[in-house]
Amino acid sequence: MEYPTFTLERENFPDLLSQIPDPPRRLYVKGSIPDENFKFLTVVGSRKYTNYGKDACEKLICGLRSYPIVIVSGLALGMDAIAHRSALDTGLLTLAFPGSGLGDKALYPRSHLGLAREILDNGGALISEFEETFIATPYSFPQRNRLMAAMSHAVLVVEAEEKSGTLITSKFATEYNRDVLTVPGSIFSSTSAGPHMLIRLGATPVTRSEDIIEQLGLAPKSQHSMNFGYDDCSADEKRIIELLKSPLPRDELITALGMSTGKANTLLSVLEIKGIITETMGEIRLK
Secondary structure, eight states, rough: OOOOOEEEEEEGOHHHHHHHSSSSSEEEEEEOOOOOOOOEEEEOSSSOOHHHHHHHHHHHHHTTTTTSSSEEEEOOOHHHHHHHHHHHTTTTOEEEEOSSOSSTTTTGGGGGHHHHHHHHHHHOOESSSOOOOOOTTTTTTHHHHHHHHTOOOOOEOOOOOOTTTTHHHHHHHHHOOOOEEEEOOOTTGGGHHHHHHHHHHTTTSSSSSHHHHHHHTOOOOOTTTGGTTTSSSSSSHHHHHHHTTSSHHHEEEEEHSOOOHHHHHHHHHHHHHTSSSEEEEEEEOOO
16 A cells, blocks of 8 residues: 655644644654544664663553554664564554655665554554655754654653763653653663663653553553453463563462463463563563
């Protein structure tokens, strides 16, 4: 399916984007911008992410499944792409703001043309204030960062070094009176320096999806709703899913299940094959 680019004039901007003091003259859009019944969460982070950052981003977005939340990011290499991909895998809509025009020959980075197509095929949109043939420049990325901050109710910073360009988005979010959230990290990792600085400045630390849901003003799902997407799982498999609201080492999980090691390991293998759980850094967690 082809997705022609259309122009959105200022009078037709989404309300969030109309609130800022420096809106663009117009927007160029491919796809569909969700209506304002959704909450918009911008997710940004380092291009040089760690396994911890990747796992944290995937886990947090997975926990937003079935909520009316749209994931916004910049289509860039690194955490942006992980955020878009996690949203697609979770069934959430996602919007991409590249630092270039939207034409196939201009879209940056070239390696994410396929990801851009998936975003469109799954009901999301590509948005830019730059004309279709505009080639990305160093100044165009901070310029688009302000639009990502403006288009969101909250900005989540997953990983960033202390002088990272990622923090430009959080700076705009503060100026636009948006909530800034961040994921605490290891004191030994340079990519945790940015989040820890933001926490010192008043950002909300996020360690679970429920922190995001609460910050966006959404009601938590009922226990019944927590089983969304797990209808084909057995009762024992659903027990494991329930226990893994927080990641657990394998031996602790098996002890909590109160069943034989062989049976528990079989169930865990089935859930891993189904793509529901993963084991990283010595812990089993929901994807």
